Amino acid sequence: MIAMTLAEVARAAGGRLADPADPAAEATVAAVVSDSRAVTPGALFAAITGARSDGHDFVPSVLEAGAVGAMVTREVPGVPAGRQILVADVTVALGALARHALTELRRRRPDLRVVGLTGSYGKTTTKDLLAQILQPLGTVLAPAGSFNSEVGLPLTVLRADTKTDVLVLEMGADAVGDLTYLTSIAPPDVAIELAVGAAHLQGFGSIENVAIAKGELISGSLPDAVCVLNIDDPRVAAMSELAGGREVLTFSRAGAQATVRAADISAGPDGRANFRILSSVPGASGEAAVELALTGEHQVGNALAAATVALHLGVPLPAVATGLALAEPASPHRMAVGELDGGITLIDDSYNANPTAVRAALATMARIGAGRRTVAVLAEMLELGEASAAEHASIGAEAARTGVDLLVSVAAPAELGAAAELAGVSVLRASSVEHAGELLVPHLQDGDVVLVKGSLGTGVWRLADRLPGLVAERATQAGDQR
Template sequence: MKKQLRTIADWLNVETQGLREVEVSGVSINTRTLQPGDLFIPFRGEKVNGHDYVMTALENGAAASLWQADEPNPPKDVPLLFVTDPELALQEMARKYREELDTVFIGITGSNGKTSTKDLVAGVLSPYFKVQKTEGNFNNQLGLPLTILSLDEETEYAVLEMGMSGFGEIEFLTKMAKPKYAVITNIGEAHMQDLGSREGIAKAKFEIVQGLLPEGMLFYDGDEPLLVPHAATLSGDRKTAFGYGEENALSVQGIRSTERGSEFTVSGLLNESFTIPVLGSHQVKNSLAAILIGMAAGLNAEQIRYSLQSVKLTDMRMQVQTANNDAIFINDAYNAAPASMKAALSFLKETEMREEKWAVLGDMLELGDLERQFHEEVADDLTPEVIKGVCLYGPRMEWLYEKLKGKFDPECLIWSKDEYDPLIEWLSVRLNSKSVVLLKGSRGMALENILKAFV
């Protein structure tokens, strides 16, 4: 964003102090990452009050700062915009800037796979267009407007991740972004404690169509029955289903995993073969959304094939890493829910990368009253005939440990409530060049701390 300070003041229709003719070249909520020319936005938190850092921001080159009107003692003789609520002001700036952009916005939501799908979509488009995407997990009511305001005016496609924990949140985000294309990757069990059921999750995710442009298109997981009644509310030319089932407009078959990634064939709207440098059939399914958006952007099969071959996903999404003892780790430890846990374990069972297969699993969080059941059900996907050993971390994984004690030899099963070291020691004497190890757990479990001991 490059706007005159006076223009931003007019957007917000607020009182000002000390404004000068200066161009604002971005926004910042953190003085440590602030760049000269940024507009600083202070928030009042329980422990930190951003207003205490306004002068630091200005000394570091900020063009101006917002100031909450009921915050006492604003500094004199510096450029300030007085607002009722800095968060609401940030969101209003994003809406105003969005209206001025010719950028095609793409919104992506789903219980699992949002970030991977964002990376795949951006990767397909990037060789041919100027593309920007959500960085990190800036996918909420603060992160999304910050992402919009970070867009260059020349950006042709903006790929935005949209997260939520309750009803109304996706609707709020999509009405701010007004996407031309929207994607729902799947419906899982994350946030069950807030939404009550998978039906509630489906309803919350489908809010993404509330901001869809009139000429917009929804791409959604056609294998998910809970999305069918919601999709029925859209006309046929505004929705496209993708998935494993042949009834989908774009379906996938013949998935083959190699140490280089996944090879697969699609049929329906397009009949072609593709390769992605990512493991897992669930990642192949995510790539279907990227293929469909590539087609909508006017790319042909050869162009999409070329870009998919070199796409790069954010770390800890089925990321292959070779250990110092030549074991292979599949680092899928960014997050976990029952559906993504099952998908990752399905890959581990099916892969032929190595003959000895090990599972290192951490707690799945935010599952509500059914969390014990969901952890115990993971036992159905773990059998000693296929999995050499199981390593469990976290208090909730004790439930799974108790279920597995009768299935696995004691030498092939270990659980630790809150310490990594016993698990690292246990693995270090068992892993070798014949081993492939899956790491899968919720972000709060930080399973990468186990991996660090081996690479």
């Protein structure tokens, strides 16, 4: 974070110190956090009021832990007034502070490059790839996990300082207008559009509105920005009309004549993809062989998006190919493949789910599980609105088509299990994540391949975390019975 005093933070955030005369107003803020557990000496605590907790309750304890102050909507009794920045809305104030900080940082570092990316799926994986393959350009700052909201994005921006060469920002949206707001905080130099899919339909109302919302990233990028579009997705390809005078680079894994494309895509029994990357990026044309360390043939599109940006920013093609081959999964619960007791393979893709992502995960399990028994543990795909029943039925049918032997439906709409059963798949129905573990473990066999997938809000990731222990316990019990 660029150095600012509490008084300067208050002005930039559109707030005021409860006691401006307090000498604490000149204390330097070293970082901004919204999680009381992440407070370090010198940090400013943003006291956000959420559905489950009120950050104001933690203000006394964070100051005891070394925080220099807190951003609040009301004064907290028993806390020095000079350490409290009063604002009308903490989330809005965070955005204003981040906007000010990035503007100042760009003034000091005109060569700083801000990369913004969005899409209905693939955002976090592509962000993680960028964070790794852009390393030849200097210091790359990207958020851990999915800090892509009106809180997470400002917090990431505020971590940047004069040593940052590239700032990678993941931008999420639940409704039209969200990306207009996020790009008002951090208009990118490079805007990446990955995909428009059936995600958050309950909030958007239609996939057409999803496309409108995602297009706000292009409209909100800097006037001289470069737009990187996935032309395999017709709705993304159409966003070239929003670019205006901005340069447009494209990528494709389907053989289209894109700026960067893949050829000869194949995947081994471990599910990892190999392909040739062909580039016509100005100053970086050529081709190279790539072997991804990431699991899933669908990762080729994410790799191409990251490669297009890297080539544009000046990373040589051989270094891009090497970087993609070395890039490991950096965020949890995203196509993480592990071996459990009894030769059971766990594919943990439980961070989130939408129809396209679930189909990709099932295809990956089918490849890894060729010749083996496959078990799909699928929780609900949330926020699909009126499309929910049809989409879950479609996934049930897809499970059968990809050869799933056993489907565990975790508190999901009935259509999921019904469609799978109709197509001949054995189905277990669990009423909760805990119940799913109880049902699943007795049905596991040595050598199984198990996929765990579902929306974040279902909490099915908890089962993915517990499964190695449950399987180990199963193996111990089996040994005791011999």
